[in-house]
Amino acid sequence: MGETLFTNVKIIDGEGGAPVAGEVLVSGNRIKTVARDGDSIDAPDAERIDGEGRTLMPGLVEAHAHISFCNTASLEALGDLPPEEHTLETMKFARVMLDQGFTSIFSAAAAKPRLDVVIRNAIDAGDIVGPRMRAASPEMTPTAGLGDVRLRHMHRETFAIPCDGADEFLKCAREMVREGVDTLKINPSGDEFIPFARAHETVMNEAEVAAVCEVGRSRQINVACHARSAESVKMCLRQGANVLYHCTLSDEEALDMLEAEKDRVFVAPTIGMAHITGQGEGKDYGIDYDHPVALFFRLEGEKGVENMKELKKRGVRVLPGGDYGFAWNPIGTNARDMEHFVNLLDFTPLEAITAATKFGGQLMQMDVGLVKEGFLADLLLVDGDPSKDVSILQDADRLAAIMKDGAFHKTPGAAAGAGSIAAE
Ligand SMILES: [Zn+2]
Structure with missing residues (x-):
């Protein structure tokens, strides 16, 4: 060259x-x-x-990528995709990210255990086109957590692997290490579109979080957390997780803990998905402005915006990355998050660029x-x-x-x- x-x-x-x-x-x-x-x-x-x-x-660096979520409108439809088609789809979306100027992506979960790993390896080998990648596991979640789409009478799948108790989380995390992930993803809090696991609810216990963090620590890989509730943020910080997604409902103690670890941790609020859902952009998929989920997202969003402004003020690295991968927040529109940072979080354009580049590079290691x-x-x-x-x-x-x-x-x-x- x-x-x-x-x-x-x-x-x-x-x-x-x-x-x-x-x-x-x-x-x-x-x-x-x-x-x-x-x-x-x-x-x-x-x-x-x-x-x-x-x-x-x-x-640009995307801090919360889901290139295998395939712009799905329902979690179950994602699970219905066979692995072969799913791999080809993910390959396509890797290229979309690079076409849009994202030369690095930090995955915030793959929809099947080996999807990110296979795509990352193929990109690195020069066999397919795509950005640099940190490959993630699927979302390890408890029964009745975000991503548990099973019904009492039938098995169903989406982007999660249900685990219960520290031993199951430990075993799953170790399996993911064996398969070659760079990042273990856990769902210690719920989310506003899950009726049985809302955003303010903490659904994993401390021993379960500790088990995954122990694997992350011993194998020197990242632990990334879906942490909306204040308690989930604190639990993940206590156990040593380094990538904290959302943090929207942080209380004063959680903010203090994030500030105390500002040189070690990264926060990505994933404001994109929450904001536009709150504004009714999911209307073609049944979530219009007046839908309860949109209302919940607006309420959570208000608190989240307040918290992100505070974290930025305290010198915590807050990165763009907005859960792009769903039907009304599709892969390829990821750069929109920087505009949200400017319009909603009072970042200057240059600060938003630094967050998406310099801090992104630090996240990628x-x-x-x-x-x-x-x-x-x-x-x-x-x-x-x-x-x-x-x-x-x-x-x-x-x-x-x-x-x-x-x-x-x-x-x-x-x-x-x-x-x-x-x-x-
Ligand atoms: Zn996500």
Whole structure:
């Protein structure tokens, strides 16, 4: 792999500063040199890309990805998909994420045990096209928890594996380690669309959470928690989980505990799904503005917005990532979360970009998320200035180029995928 020199670009490096004019040299799969304030880079052998004044920024990171949720409108329909079709569908959605400028995704659960692992491995091997991935297990959930769709008289499945008691959680977590996941996912709280496990209810007990966290700790892998209730947040923090999703109903003590661990933990509120459901965008699927679930989401959302503003103020890393993977919140529209952060959580566009890039890279535990010398070359060339209007990142046509690992997924002036493996 040779060298690529981006000239005549405005650089948003992901650290939070305003765009600056400059040049960036990529050598192999890493960023070799960043020149700012009109300095130029001498690289006579590099392929030169004239940015024509566009913005060059880090590729986006999705902190709560569900590429195997297939934009389903019902949890049971997801379970009905056979593994073979499901794998092909997931492969398709991995590509969709990269087409939309997400060069890394941190999975917040796979819908079957090996889906994320197989897709991650195939991407890494260069067999299929997609972003860098942290692969997750399905959601380990207790009987009568979020994702337990069984009926008394029949077996049914969705994105969860029901477990009861510390021993079953322990065994399931170890099996997932054996299958190669990077992240163990648990559902210690309920959710507003589950009548028997609401968001404020804590449905796993401490021993069950501890069992999974022990596996995470001993195997050095992530434990990510669906934690809406205040008690579930505290329980997961006490046991050492590092990725806290939602945290919407945190109380003062939970906020204090999150602040105390701000250098270790990541919070992603998944505001996208909750917000638009509350606003009635699920109406074509039976959840209109007046539906009780929409009302519950609005009430939870109010508290969640208040809490996220507070966590940001206290220096906790709050990341975009909005549970994209359902019919009215489809995969590929993930960049909308940054607009929600600006409109609802009082982030500036640059703060939202930093959350989706720098903090995202830290969540991935990879050298990604910054335009910085030595970092992996995951870059977007954007038509326009997202530091003024972050919503332009939702429009794939504004992504003039997408580079992952030093290679163009979308070459400047070409359609997405030109030059990529699948197009060859
Ligand atoms: Zn989720």
